[in-house]
Amino acid sequence: MRANLGVPRPDQADYMLKAAASAAGRHYKRELLDLLEVEPGQVALDVGCGPGADLPLLAERVGEGGTVIGVDRDPAMLAEARRRTSGLPAVEVREGDVHALPLEPGTVDRAKIDRVLMHVTDPDAVLAGLHLVTRPGGRIALAEPDWDTLIVDAEDLDASRAFTRYTTSEAVRNATIGRTLARRAERAGFTVDAVTASTPVFLDLAEADRTLGLGRNTQLAIEDGHMDADRARRWFASLAEGPFYASFTLITVACSR
Numbered sequence: 001m002r003a004n005l006g007v008p009r010p011d012q013a014d015y016m017l018k019a020a021a022s023a024a025g026r027h028y029k030r031e032l033l034d035l036l037e038v039e040p041g042q043v044a045l046d047v048g049c050g051p052g053a054d055l056p057l058l059a060e061r062v063g064e065g066g067t068v069i070g071v072d073r074d075p076a077m078l079a080e081a082r083r084r085t086s087g088l089p090a091v092e093v094r095e096g097d098v099h100a101l102p103l104e105p106g107t108v109d110r111a112k113i114d115r116v117l118m119h120v121t122d123p124d125a126v127l128a129g130l131h132l133v134t135r136p137g138g139r140i141a142l143a144e145p146d147w148d149t150l151i152v153d154a155e156d157l158d159a160s161r162a163f164t165r166y167t168t169s170e171a172v173r174n175a176t177i178g179r180t181l182a183r184r185a186e187r188a189g190f191t192v193d194a195v196t197a198s199t200p201v202f203l204d205l206a207e208a209d210r211t212l213g214l215g216r217n218t219q220l221a222i223e224d225g226h227m228d229a230d231r232a233r234r235w236f237a238s239l240a241e242g243p244f245y246a247s248f249t250l251i252t253v254a255c256s257r
């Protein structure tokens, strides 16, 4: 039996914190928070807060008189988010499903959703729920990738395309959510104020393998019959010959209620 391709699936909380701390992660996360225009004393919500990478900065922006609420359903994420914010009295981490936000209607001034809608079963229901809990005059900011834009350089261009097709059709639930954000937000009742796109670039194969799951998803594509095994293995091995290039587009939308 042949070995699996690429690095094993990393610890998710650790992986998300590392992704947030990378140059590309810091850049778009800062932009997302700036779009929110958080003011001192406000109630700010992080929908699907993960290990709490953004909670400290939100706490800094709402100040002593404000409140930051992080919601997630994953026990490991909740534990890490609570650990990271234990010294920040403004922060409260709540267990819950983002389809049924554990908040009263009209109580939130600012809310962000960062790479969560691509995973949920019903993104429109999540946005409708967010509209309900946001105060009139409140603001939200959304950031999601569009995996159709994933490009990986290799001499076997068709294999690269097959990998992207597998990612969008099988590996990620709502893989093309990025391009739909403004339309979905308007449908949920928000007014779209700004739409931007950025392109995280990966020049290091090991980092791309960890973040984009290159090896893991190639292995799954083979097992699911989406890529020919020998060709997929040759394609993956060729990525190490370098220089390596991969990128995708991340779309950010800011809205008011």
Ligand SMILES: C[S@@+](CC[C@H](N)C(=O)[O-])C[C@H]1O[C@@H](n2cnc3c(N)ncnc32)[C@H](O)[C@@H]1O
Pocket (backbone or CB within 6 Å): 016, 017, 020, 047, 048, 049, 050, 051, 052, 053, 054, 071, 072, 073, 074, 077, 096, 097, 098, 099, 113, 114, 115, 116, 119, 120, 121
């Ligand atoms: C890619 S991580 C992003 C975490 C965080 N927003 C960040 O930027 O670091 C996605 C998070 O969404 C959470 N999530 C996915 N579906 C969820 C749901 N239905 N209810 C609550 N949390 C959910 C996962 O547990 C995970 O922590």
